Amino acid sequence: MRKDLIIRHIGLVILLNAFFLFIATLISGLKGESAFIPLLYSTLVALIFGCFPLLFVPRFDDLQTREGIVIVVSGWVVSCLIGMLPYLLWGGSFGIVNAWFESVSGFTTTGSSILIDVESLPKGLLFWRASTHWIGGIGIILFALLLFPRSGTSRLTLIRSELSDISQRSFRAKATDIFRIILFVYVGLTLLEVLFLTAAGMPFFDAIAHSFATVATGGFSTKNTSIAAFDSMTIELIVMFFMVLSGLHFGLLYATITGRRENIFRSPVARYYLLFLLVGVLLVALKLYVSDYTSLGRSFREAAFQVISLGTTTGFATTDTAAWPPLTRLVLVYFSIQCACVGSTSGGLKFDRVLIGLKSVKKQIRLFLHPNAVIVSKLGKLRISQEFEFFVFAFTVLYALVIAISTLIISALGIDLETAASAVIATLGNVGPGFGDVSSLGNYASLKSAAKMILTLDMLLGRLEMFSVLALFYIKK
Amino acid sequence: MKLRLKILSGFLLLVAMLIVAGGLSIIEFSKISRSVRDLLDDNYQSIQASQSMLEALEREDSGVLLLVHGNWNQGRNTIARADSVFQSNLRKARHNITETNERPLIDSIIKQYGRFNRIWEKPIAGTFKEENLTWYYQTSHQAFSTVKHSVNQLMSLNQKSMYQEATDLREKAKRAIMPGIVAILSAFIFSFLFNFFINHYLISPLERLIGQLENFRPDSLRLEAGIKTRDELKRLQDAINDLISRIKFSK
Structure with missing residues (x-):
C-alpha cells in the first residue's frame, strides 16, 4: 500500500475543508464576529496540511481498491478532526469531546448536537456547521473529486470506495456517470430549496443553512427550536418536500427530471417508500388525535413533519416528540431504523435493504412450501442474487449487533435505556434526535463524554455503512 | 520541484504555522490584558467607591444617633467627616460609569442622599427630636436604609459585571491557549509527515541509488x-x- 499516495489524497480532502472554512472565515470577518480568528486559524492549518503533501507526492492516476478504502475512511476521520478545530478554538461549550461530537455529527449528517443555545453561535460557525452537512451529504471523497478532478482509474476507485455496494448496483450506470448524476441532483436540489425558502420568508442565511441540512439529510438548524422557530406552514411544507426528495434515489430523481423511463413513478422501491411514509404519517396523526394530543389538523401537520424528518434521517423538528404517546414514538423508532432509500444522502439501514429482507423472507416461506422450486427474488427489474441476499442479511445482523453492543455500553454508563437505545439508533442511522434526554427539541449535551465518543463511532460506522470501516482491519491479511 | 525548494517549503510551512499560532496567542493575551485592566479600572473602582460610601453612611447614621442622644459636637463632627468621604466616593462612582444601568442608580443615590442630608442638616439636639427614638427610626433611619439599599444595588451591579468579565476572561484564556495547543499538535504531526516524506523521497532513493551503484x-x-x-x-x-x-x- 502506497502511504504517500494515501496522504496526498487526504491532503486534497483537507483542502476541500479549507475551502469551506475560508468561506466561513469571510462571513465571520464581514460580520466582525468572535469566530473570525478561530476560523482563520483553522483555515490556515487546513491549508498547510492540505498543500504540504502536494509538494512532495507526485500525481498518481492508478489506485488500488484497498488504497481507495483507506483513503475514504481516513478522509472522513481527518475531515472530522479538521472540522472540530473551529469549535475547539472558539470555545464556549466546546471542549475536545463536544467539538469532536459536533464535527462528526455534522460530517456524517447525523444532526445531533451538544449545543443548548445554537442561536448564540456566530454566523461564521453556523455556516461551517451547515457546510459540514453539505460536504458530508454526498460523501467527502465525492465532493473532493468535484473540486480536484482526477482522471484514470483513481477517480473510479475512489467513487467505488465511497459508494456502498448496494448503492452502486442500484444506480445501474458507470461510476463516472453516477458521480455526475449525484452532483447534478445534489446541487440542483440545494439551489432550489434556497430559492423556495427565501421566497417563503426565511432569511437568506437561514435558507442556505437549512437547505444544506435538508438536502444532506442532516438536521442542524440555526435556531434553538429548529424549524418550529419559523412557525410557518409554507416553510414546513417546503422542507418536508425537499426532505422526501433527498431521501429518494438520486438516480431516479435524475431520470424523472430528464424524462427517462426508469423514474420515480415506475420504481417499486420509491413507491413502497412513499407508501410507508404515508402510512406512518396517518398512523401517527390518528394516534395523536385519538389521544387528545391536539386538533386533527395540527396532528397531521406535526405527524407529517416528524415522520418525514426521521424517516429521511434529516432530524429537523417542529415539536417535542418526547411528549408523544408511546405508539407514535415506536413508529418513529421504526422509521429511524428503516431510514430512506439507497442512492440518496440518507444513512442507516436503508429502505431497499428492508425491502430485500422482506422479499427474502417471502422467498424462504415459498421454499419451505415447495422445497424444489427455483425462486428468483426481484426488486423491480433488478434480480436479487442469493449472494446479495446474504450480503444484506450480514449487513442487517451487523447493524443490529452494533445497536445492541452500543446500547449496552451506554446503559452501563448510567444512562436510562430509552435514551441510550434511541440515541444509538439515531446516531447509527444518522437520524439525529432520539427520545428521552435526546428528543427532537433536546440535545446530547447532558450525556457523559464516554457515551458521546461511542455515539460518534456509531455515526461514522453508520455513514460509512460499516463494511468499509471493518475492511480496514482485514486489509493486511 | 527541486529538492531545495521542497525542504525549504516544509520548514517554511512549519514556521508559518508557529508564527500564526504565536500571533494569535499574542492577540488573545492582549485581549486578556485589556480585560484585566477594564476589570480593575471599571468595576473594581466602583465596587471600592460603593464600599466606602456604605461605611460613610453607617458613620453618618451613628452621627445622627449621637445627635439624638444630645452629643451635638461629636455627632456633627462624625457626620461632617463621613459626608466628605461619601461625597468624594460618589464623585468617583459618577465619573466611572461603565454599565448600562449604572447612571439611573447613581442618580437615585444622589436624590436619596439629598433627602437623608436634609434630615440631619436641621437641628436635632435640643429639639423634640432629642431622645426621640421613634422619630429616628421612622424618619432618619428610614432615609438611611433607602440610600444604603441603592448603594448596595450599585455595588451588586458592578460585582455581577466583574463576575461576568472574569468568566469571559476564563473563556479568553482558553482561546489564547488553544492555538498554542493546536500548533504543538500540528507541529508534531507535521514533523512526522515531513520526516516521512524526506525519508520516502530523499533518503530511500539515495540508498537505492547507492545500492544499485555498489551492485x-x-x-x-x-x-x-x-x-x-x-x-x-x-x-x-x-x-x-x-x-x-x-x-x-x-x-
Missing part, C-alpha cells in the same frame, strides 16, 4: 533506482546512466 555489474546497461520524482535525484540517476552509456560507447 552494478559491468554487463549492466543502465541503473534503475525507481525514482519517480522530477528533482535532483532523478537528474543524478540520469547523469549516472548517461555516464555509463558514454563509458560503454568509448570502449
